[in-house]
Amino acid sequence: MKLLDELRVWRDHWYFRWVKRTRPLTIHTECLHKDNVWKAAQGYVGSGRKAIWYVVTPVNMDFVRAETGCDFGEKEYEKTILERYKWLQEHGQEIQAHVHLRIKMSMYEPSSKEPQEKIMKSVEWLRRNGFKVDKIVFGWWSFDDKSQAVAESLGLRVTQRLDNYFIHDYDMVEGII
Numbered sequence: 001m002k003l004l005d006e007l008r009v010w011r012d013h014w015y016f017r018w019v020k021r022t023r024p025l026t027i028h029t030e031c032l033h034k035d036n037v038w039k040a041a042q043g044y045v046g047s048g049r050k051a052i053w054y055v056v057t058p059v060n061m062d063f064v065r066a067e068t069g070c071d072f073g074e075k076e077y078e079k080t081i082l083e084r085y086k087w088l089q090e091h092g093q094e095i096q097a098h099v100h101l102r103i104k105m106s107m108y109e110p111s112s113k114e115p116q117e118k119i120m121k122s123v124e125w126l127r128r129n130g131f132k133v134d135k136i137v138f139g140w141w142s143f144d145d146k147s148q149a150v151a152e153s154l155g156l157r158v159t160q161r162l163d164n165y166f167i168h169d170y171d172m173v174e175g176i177i
């Protein structure tokens with residue numbers, strides 16, 4: 001069993017290297033309200049590169065506050081990220097949906113309607129603001145069959161961990177790419 005596991009890790013490693021070379025980079029985007037991250041993002045776009053940006057929406061403000069220490073009011077946050085996502089789209093970048101169903105990774109959430117509502121409201125916000133989304137990445141790759149069904153009913157394909165090479169927007173500050 002152990003050998004099989006190791007072979008699997010080896011296989012995924014080489015597969016992922018191939019994915020990185022051949023498919024668009026994807027960026028899980030949750031910190032563009034921060035000016036240093038935004039500056040790095042503009043630098044990336046300015047260098048002529050293209051990526052798929054999976055972006056959080058104001059629906060995930062609770063998560064953004066908890067994870068990034070954002071202290072913006074709701075209006076200011078929405079205005080800031082919307083302007084920046086629009087700028088990315090105007091500069092040839094693809095915008096798609098990134099939704100965190102929970103505030104913290106470790107948080108247990110009993111089955112409720114809330115996760116489904118988060119997906120629907122996020123997608124509605126993106127489409128209302130002019131982004132033609134047809135893909136979604138769930139935060140921490142964490143979702144269940146119900147969430148997948150909701151996403152698919154909205155015409156979205158759920159992107160999986162090995163589909164594309166991925167980074168976070170804040171990784172760009174460190175110059176990782």
Ligand SMILES: [Zn+2]
Pocket residue numbers: 028029030098100138139140
């Ligand atoms: Zn995320």
